[in-house]
Amino acid sequence: MCTQHKSFDLVTFGEIMLRLSPPSGERLVRGDIFEKRAGGAELNVASGVSLLGLRTGIISKLPDNEMGTYIKNRIRFVGVSDDYLIYDGEPGARLGIYYYENGAAPRKPGIVYDRAGSSINRIHMDEIPSDVYADTRMFHTSGITLALSQATQETAIHLIKSFKENGAKISFDVNYRANLWDEETARTTIQQILPYVDVLFISEESSRRMFQKTGEMSDIMKSYCKEYGVKIVATTQRKVISPKKHDFTSVIYSAETDQFYTEDPYYDIDVVDRIGSGDAYVAGVLFGLLNYNDPMKALQFGNATSAVKNTIPGDLPSSDFKEINRIIRAHNATGPQSELNR
Numbered sequence: 001m002c003t004q005h006k007s008f009d010l011v012t013f014g015e016i017m018l019r020l021s022p023p024s025g026e027r028l029v030r031g032d033i034f035e036k037r038a039g040g041a042e043l044n045v046a047s048g049v050s051l052l053g054l055r056t057g058i059i060s061k062l063p064d065n066e067m068g069t070y071i072k073n074r075i076r077f078v079g080v081s082d083d084y085l086i087y088d089g090e091p092g093a094r095l096g097i098y099y100y101e102n103g104a105a106p107r108k109p110g111i112v113y114d115r116a117g118s119s120i121n122r123i124h125m126d127e128i129p130s131d132v133y134a135d136t137r138m139f140h141t142s143g144i145t146l147a148l149s150q151a152t153q154e155t156a157i158h159l160i161k162s163f164k165e166n167g168a169k170i171s172f173d174v175n176y177r178a179n180l181w182d183e184e185t186a187r188t189t190i191q192q193i194l195p196y197v198d199v200l201f202i203s204e205e206s207s208r209r210m211f212q213k214t215g216e217m218s219d220i221m222k223s224y225c226k227e228y229g230v231k232i233v234a235t236t237q238r239k240v241i242s243p244k245k246h247d248f249t250s251v252i253y254s255a256e257t258d259q260f261y262t263e264d265p266y267y268d269i270d271v272v273d274r275i276g277s278g279d280a281y282v283a284g285v286l287f288g289l290l291n292y293n294d295p296m297k298a299l300q301f302g303n304a305t306s307a308v309k310n311t312i313p314g315d316l317p318s319s320d321f322k323e324i325n326r327i328i329r330a331h332n333a334t335g336p337q338s339e340l341n342r
Contacts, residue, residue, distance in 0.1 A: 011163075013140075017038075017098055021102070025102065041142050042140065048317045049290070052320065058084065063094055064093060096120070098115065099114070105243055134167070139170055139171065140171040141160070141171075160196050170196050187211055218260060221235060222255075231256060285298040288301040308324065
């Protein structure tokens with residue numbers, strides 16, 4: 001997939017946010033200290049692919065102040081290009097914030113968003129340099145970006161069409177959030193862009209509830225390829241035993257081979273921080289497709305990167321190719337594994 005040489009293997013578009021969290025185990029309603037981190041679905045994906053060894057960039061808009069500089073520095077730290085960041089110097093420029101509280105059974109994690117009026121919602125298409133379209137192998141965005149505002153939706157759709165016209169593959173994560181838009185609006189909006197999408201990430205719940213599809217999940221996954229021309233459909237399968245213990249695997253369908261790909265789950269994952277693990281999965285799958293053009297490799301990298309991200313605090317992943325490759329080998333190994341291999 002996408003073998004021609006271009007400067008960027010992957011470019012994403014979406015909001016970058018500031019995450020504030022009390023110390024692990026503490027509550028938002030009583031904690032006095034917050035730890036700050038950078039995050040956001042599309043940044044998480046770009047950073048995961050970058051850490052695995054490919055060149056990535058992100059299109060976004062940040063306030064032209066100290067918090068914007070903090071985010072820019074974090075983007076650079078994970079190896080993502082800041083070439084296409086736009087800075088907002090207007091009065092009222094701000095960075096979206098969300099507050100996250102870790103859970104512990106029987107108490108679930110909690111999130112409070114404070115993102116209204118953030119700078120990304122004032123982005124204009126003419127602010128984005130046109131040279132990026134022909135210099136990118138794959139473009140990725142999500143349903144969150146479509147839902148944020150009219151400005152982000154129009155920009156995302158324009159980017160999808162422009163990248164597609166210039167030969168890039170399009171990746172889209174439905175990532176439906178009921179607190180951002182209703183199911184009917186989401187369904188009709190996403191249906192408009194699906195004919196441009198090559199790689200689709202969608203959960204079973206979104207397929208059945210938001211897209212109102214019925215029947216076997218295998219048939220539902222195939223239906224996106226038959227109805228819209230999608231080439232790859234990926235669906236995760238997470239079993240939540242408790243906030244601190246999960247099992248995880250996924251299924252990928254390839255229209256080209258007309259095959260489904262899956263593997264045994266990663267059992268009893270020690271969950272330190274679940275946020276960003278779905279984006280890590282997307283990153284692993286896209287890396288596998290871009291680097292190997294192999295759905296099974298994509299599945300293995302997606303499952304491994306997601307499983308490992310659960311064990312790391314913060315939104316952003318921190319695992320490189322060597323670590324993920326080692327984890328994949330261990331997952332597929334049979335018999336006892338030596339503790340000396342470390």
